[in-house]
Amino acid sequence: DTGVSQNPRHKITKRGQNVTFRCDPISEHNRLYWYRQTLGQGPEFLTYFQNEAQLEKSRLLSDRFSAERPKGSFSTLEIQRTEQGDSAMYLCASSFAETLAEAFFGQGTRLTVV
């Protein structure tokens, strides 16, 4: 197992375009998390899934953001009509339920909106 994998690693997009990121968690993990990290800040919680169910969404996740985990395996995070303020590192993590401390993070997708 190669750990949590995120693709792409970098994405540059024009304002107003839609982007989609993918996260492949560690295969046996049933929880998957999305975080956003801006320069000089700690990661901010966005949402998480247990299997295919999205259990919580942060108020940071505006209507332009949507996340899915259709088969309880990989997950996608889509941002519609990107804005410059969306520029950030988007981190994915996975874990077993109720063993949050063992969450493993991917290397992230860095989004730049120009």
Next chain:
Amino acid sequence: AQSVTQPDIHITVSEGASLELRCNYSYGATPYLFWYVQSPGQGLQLLLKYFSGDTLVQGIKGFEAEFKRSQSSFNLRKPSVHWSDAAEYFCAVGAGASYDKVIFGPGTSLSVIP
């Protein structure tokens, strides 16, 4: 609401010197506390965690942290810093009814002088 503060934005130490990174948390119940490290281009890596029991917790890479409930603190220490320890360090608290997400502090950037 749960929150984490890290008073020091940036710390510089000489290689071989001791290190202490400060962390204060705000949480009503028994906290579930973590320290993560993030090296450039790398994902977040868990250094250590505390939930209950011995208030002095040992982690990887020679790090330890001490939970002090009276001070709402969870400071990270290392007796002798190596140049490879230069990174961003995040203190975090488990949040939610079943500790199903992690709230991160803003981070402390560590520089090591050879």
